[in-house]
Amino acid sequence: MEANFKQHQSYLKAQKRVKEIKGFYTHLTIYCLIMPIIIFVNLKFVPEFHWFWFSLLGWGTGLFFHWLGLFGFNLLGFGRDWEEKKIREYMNENN
Structure with a gap:
């Protein structure tokens, strides 16, 4: 019964994780579809001032942090699964 519970927990x-990755790629796709429209509108109606950079960089920064939160930033080995790996390591040492 415990093995079934662990399997169910792993599945969940x-x-x-798959839902989070799908959300990121949806975010990226929308960014890639909308930014050319924003650039076109800017260059068509106000070509003397390139305000599209604010959208491009602002939304791009948000997209970067979305990616960073999802796939992690492995600085000195402290990645997304670092805590879990350390717990398993200490449990194995005690056994």
Whole structure:
């Protein structure tokens, strides 16, 4: 019964991760579809001032942090699964 519970927990964790990745790629796709429209509108109607850079960089920064939060920033080995790996390591040492 415990093995079934662990398998179910692993499935739920994997399902959540897939949902997060799908959300990121949806965010990226929308960015790639909307930014050319914003650039076109800017250059068509106000070509003397390139305000599209504010949208491009602002939204791009948000997209970068979305990516960073999802795939992690591995600075000195402290990645997304670092805590879990350390817990398993200490549990194995005690056994």
